[in-house]
Amino acid sequence: MEEIQQNKQVDIFHLKTQFNVSEVTLRKDLRYLENKNLLIRSRGGAMITVKVGEDLSVKKRMVLNLDMKKSIAETASTLIKEGDTIILDSGTTLMQLTNHLEKFRKLTVITNALDIAIKLSQFNNLKIIVPGGIFMKKSFSLVGVTSVENFQMFRADKYFTSADGINTEGLFTSNLEEGQIAKIIMSNAKENIVLVDSSKFDRNGIINFAPLSKIHTLVTDKNIPKNYLGRFAELGIKVIIAEN
Numbered sequence: 001m002e003e004i005q006q007n008k009q010v011d012i013f014h015l016k017t018q019f020n021v022s023e024v025t026l027r028k029d030l031r032y033l034e035n036k037n038l039l040i041r042s043r044g045g046a047m048i049t050v051k052v053g054e055d056l057s058v059k060k061r062m063v064l065n066l067d068m069k070k071s072i073a074e075t076a077s078t079l080i081k082e083g084d085t086i087i088l089d090s091g092t093t094l095m096q097l098t099n100h101l102e103k104f105r106k107l108t109v110i111t112n113a114l115d116i117a118i119k120l121s122q123f124n125n126l127k128i129i130v131p132g133g134i135f136m137k138k139s140f141s142l143v144g145v146t147s148v149e150n151f152q153m154f155r156a157d158k159y160f161t162s163a164d165g166i167n168t169e170g171l172f173t174s175n176l177e178e179g180q181i182a183k184i185i186m187s188n189a190k191e192n193i194v195l196v197d198s199s200k201f202d203r204n205g206i207i208n209f210a211p212l213s214k215i216h217t218l219v220t221d222k223n224i225p226k227n228y229l230g231r232f233a234e235l236g237i238k239v240i241i242a243e244n
Helices: 002-007 012-019 023-035 058-062 066-077 092-098 114-120 145-153 176-188 227-234
Strands: 009-011 039-042 045-048 085-088 107-111 126-129 134-136 141-143 158-161 165-167 170-173 191-195 207-210 217-220 238-241
Touching: 002 009, 009 012, 012 023, 012 045, 023 039, 023 045, 066 092, 066 191, 066 217, 085 092, 092 114, 092 158, 092 191, 107 114, 114 126, 134 176, 141 145, 141 176, 145 176, 158 176, 170 176, 176 207
Parallel strands: 085 107, 085 158, 107 126, 158 191, 191 217, 217 238
Antiparallel strands: 009 045, 039 045, 134 141, 165 170, 170 207
């Protein structure tokens, strides 16, 4: 715990070398500490517990579960077809998704995330639409009345979003303005695709921006809690497990 408090994140290989113990022992200890809500296990290690309500900056969120986010984003990119109009939410997993859009010859992307729009501007064959709004420094997104009004007009084939937390009540965010926009988009898009790694499950937050029934497709990793699979099947939600 001293190690994870200091470095925010630890990996099994480092701990094995440092404490001269087996991986079996380490995984058992990490599981025990996670059950005490003292840390969150991730692929190959663990990270410090983060409260959803803290609304972490993009830089801080970028390093959390990065390998899983890359895998989830790559898998999600296979759901996009030539000629689609898609909406990309703000967030680090959605930023990873942009790495797989250069291959498309014809694609329209609507996003209120300035960092994502700037990244996509490097690709020649994409049409990028950025609604106006008030700039949020932590998330690099545009929110407010102007953004809400513009998104009410847009229709899209697919909406790619994420969440700070997901549980049986639905999807949660720590940002009121972004939650408001997400509600509007989810009502207008033909398909709502949610990208969340397994650490987001059984977490709530300040704003419940959508019930589970609003999700059409969910892309996650193999560590998804098994009790959710039955519930998703009942609701007709397609679950796609990203490969490691």
